[in-house]
Amino acid sequence: MAERESVDTLLSQGGENISDHLELLALMGADFASTRDLETTLANAVDRITRYLDAAGGALFLLDASGGKLRCHACSGATEISGMVIDSDTGIVGRCVQENLGEIVRDVSKDPSFHGGVDAETGFTTRSILCAPMSVKGESIGAIELVNKVGGDGLFAPSDLSVLQGLSSSAALAIVNARQAEALVEQERVKRELELAAEIQRSLLPEIRPEPFPIHGINIPARTVSGDFFDFFEMEDGTICFNLGDVSGKGMNAALLMAKTASLYRCLGKTITSPGKLLGIINREICETSTRGMFVTMVGGHFDPSSGIVRLANAGHEPPLYRDRDGTYTALEAELPPLGIMPMAGPEEDFPETEISLEGGTLYIFTDGVTEGYIDGDETLEVAGLKAMLDANADMPAADRLNAVISRIRKTDRALRDDLTLLAINDAGPARQAVGVGLLRINFRSVASELKSVRKAVKGALEKEGCPASLCADLVLVIDEACQNIIRHAYKGNAEGEITLELRLDGDDLVVLLRDFAETVDVSKIKPRDLEDVRPGGLGTHLIREIMDEVEFAPPPGKSGNLLRMSKTLERGKLDEA
Amino acid sequence: MKHEIRETGGASVVAFEGDVDLETSPTARKVLLDCVGLKRPMLVDMSAVTYIDSSGVASLVESLQAARKAGLNFALVSVSEAALRVLQLARLDRVFTIHATIEEALEG
Known part of the structure; x- marks a missing residue:
């Protein structure tokens, strides 16, 4: 308040000397520097300079964003022209802005x-004008104009222009500062909104499910939001x-089209079980409503964990890569263009479907951000590198495999050039655990003393299923x-080893799954003994093969250990009799 | 698993009762091999064996071989259904001499 009073004191003195000018400019500069309400400060400044330089009126014009119009932001004195808009090349104020030069026009006529x-609109008669551009770094953003000097000879003096120019610069x-601050606030707001959008987008991705759930995915956006997506649901x-x-x-x-496509798929996918039909419907929908030039490449399908078949x-x-159990790859090429390019009419709107039996292998689906990462x-990963x-x-477990690929691309200092998205569909193969109905699942330690209760549990579970006593004894x-093989050969006597036994009934087949976490056994070294060679030991493997229909070691779902899968067809007639 | 050793008609009779499995077969093996040291014909009474696994069968095979080496007769007697099934699966039902009763064994 003290500053304002001193400015008013100066004004009332109508001072002409330089020290008065400097003091006024200093005070008003300080005012500008500390203001939180620029509009009011500008209005005050125009009012004070108008009175200080003894003009009949004053106005501050600013160029609009396009630079084509000048708008009056503040005015003082004779006429009220706030909000008035004129072309930026019109009048003396226009010339002052265009040429970025202050001027004194002693006789406007x-x-x-x-x-x-302005005169025509307001009825005011302009005789003389003092005009100074407002410019920063040589660029004009507007001007302050004073009209009709009241005192003295009625003419503006060069010293008046100096004072006005001093003020207009501040x-x-x-x-400009206020605008930059505003832009910064706006930038922050946009950034926050992007982050919120990214958060919502992440929530569209399915929850990570641990092994042995067969599908694993990862998505790394190149920017805050992603144009890639993946999803899976049971x-x-x-x-x-x-x-x-x-x-x-x-x-x-x-990101918005991604959200739309993903939502359509999730919603329609719950009732439409044919992936080809589903893509056809989504294609038509996107073609109808999408912005021109945008499209979506997509692989959609169903995986049946009980059979290992993907449709x-x-x-x-990008062609998904199927890697079979022996490590041989097959690429599944696309047969039709991306979604959103052209609607297909009639029953042919279904996309063709491919069926593949994974047989214990893995199907990898990925975006080109991965292969072009x-x-x-300047070297990119390419399909060969990915393989x-x-x-x-x-x-490794599937999730670790995917992470390894991602970290390889992110290891370089270069910013991601595209979103990275990978999906792995892991077929347990013969180890399929979700097969059939679970009869029994127990965990026990690798010691001989546990076996009696294991036998009891197995016997109980089989008897409950109506298994005949003789077959039951064989299976036990x-x-x-x-x-015993696990305890003796895999864990080699380590009593702290863990064994999981699972019995499942898949149709007429009894499936036995035995999982251990010991070092992986070299299957080639396990042979049934030669029965002609009568000697103690080595009988167990023979007994197992003698009784069971199928016996095989399957790739275990985790990093280490062994998974033994055995099956035996139970004859239904016998079960029913029993 | 429980066991009992007795002497009948000049032979050592070893009777097992219960499950002969990975946990108990080391005991069965020791009992049988100790018996071979008695230098009498051996009869293994298996009427009360409710379960036998490959480790139990292996103990029998090892004892049979030890007895033969020592020139002793070695036979199984009253083999329970459960034990017989395992011997059949292992094709050992023809390797072992099997008698229905102790009496029959002693006569033979």
Whole structure:
């Protein structure tokens, strides 16, 4: 308040000397520097300078964003013209802004640039004008104009222009600062909104499910939001509906189309079980409503964990890679263009479907961000690099395998050039645990003393199923023998080892799954003994093979250990008799 | 698993009762091999064996071989259904001499 009073004191003195000018400018500069309400400060400044320089009126014009119009932001004195808009090349104020030069026009009637429009509108008669541009770094953002000097000879003096120019410079700086602050606030707001959008987008991704759940995915956006997506969810019949897509572009528009496509798939996928039909419907929907030029490449399908069969349709997406148990790859090419490019009419709107039996292998679906990701300098991963990485980490759990690929690409200093998305569908193969109905699942330590209760549990479970006593005795023996092999050969006497036994009934087949966490056994060294060679030991494996229909070591779901899968067809007639 | 050793008609009779499995077969093996040291014909009464696994069978095979080496007769007697099934699966029902009763064994 003290400052304002001193400015008013100066004004009332109508001072002409330089020290008064400097003091006024200093005070008003300080005012600009400390203000939180620029509009009011500008209005006050115009009012004070108008009175200080003894003009009949004053106005502050600012260029609009386009630079084509000048708008009056504050005025003082004779006429109220706040909000008035004139073309930026009109009148003396226009010339002052365009040429970025202050001027004194002593008689407007002799200046051809004089517009007169304001006078016509307000009824005021302009005789003389003092005008100073507001500029920062040589660029004009507007001007302050004073009209009709009241005192003295009625003419503005060069010293008046100096004072006005001093003021207009401070005002210009204050305005530019305020605009920059505003832009910063806006930037922050946009950033926050992007982060919120990213959060919502992440929530569209399915929850990570631990092994032995067969599907694992990962999505790393190149920017805050992603144009890639993947999803999977279980159907009532035990199959898993999955998809992976890549929307053209990477910005907010891609993210929005991603959200739309993913939602359509999730919603429709719950009732439409044919992936080809589903992609056909989504294609039509996107073609109808999508922004021109945007499209989505997508692989959608169903996985049946009980059979290991994948049925999928591919709309213009990178060919998914199937890696069989022996490490041989097969690429599944797309047969039709991406979604959103052209609607197909009639029954042919279904996308063709491919069926593949994974047989214990893994199906990898990925976006081109992965294969085109930089690994060293300008070198990109490519499909060959991806295969090599998957081979090198074949023994890892699926989630770790995917993470290894991602970290390879993120290891370089270069920013991601595209979103990274990978999906793995892991078939347990012969180890399929979700098969059939569970009869028994027990965990026990690798010691001989546990076996009696294991036999009792197995016997109980089989008897409950109506298994005939003789077959029941054989199966109990087999399981006991298999457990002994684990205790003696896999854990080598370590009593702290853990063994999991699972009995399942898959149709007429009894499936026995025995899992241990010991070092992986070299299967080639396990042979049934030669029966002609009568000697103690080595009988267990023979007994197992003698009784069971199928016996095999399956790749264990985790990093280490062994999974023995054995099966025996139970003749239903016999079960029913019993 | 429980066991009993007795002498009948000049032979050592070893009777097992219960489950002969990975946990108990080391005992069965020791009992049988100790018996071989008695230098009498051996009869293994298996009427009360409720369960036998490959480790139990292996103990029998090892004892049979030890007895033969020592020139002793070695026979199984009253083999329970459960034990007989395992011997059949192992094709050992023809390797072992099997008698229905102790009496029959002693006569033979």
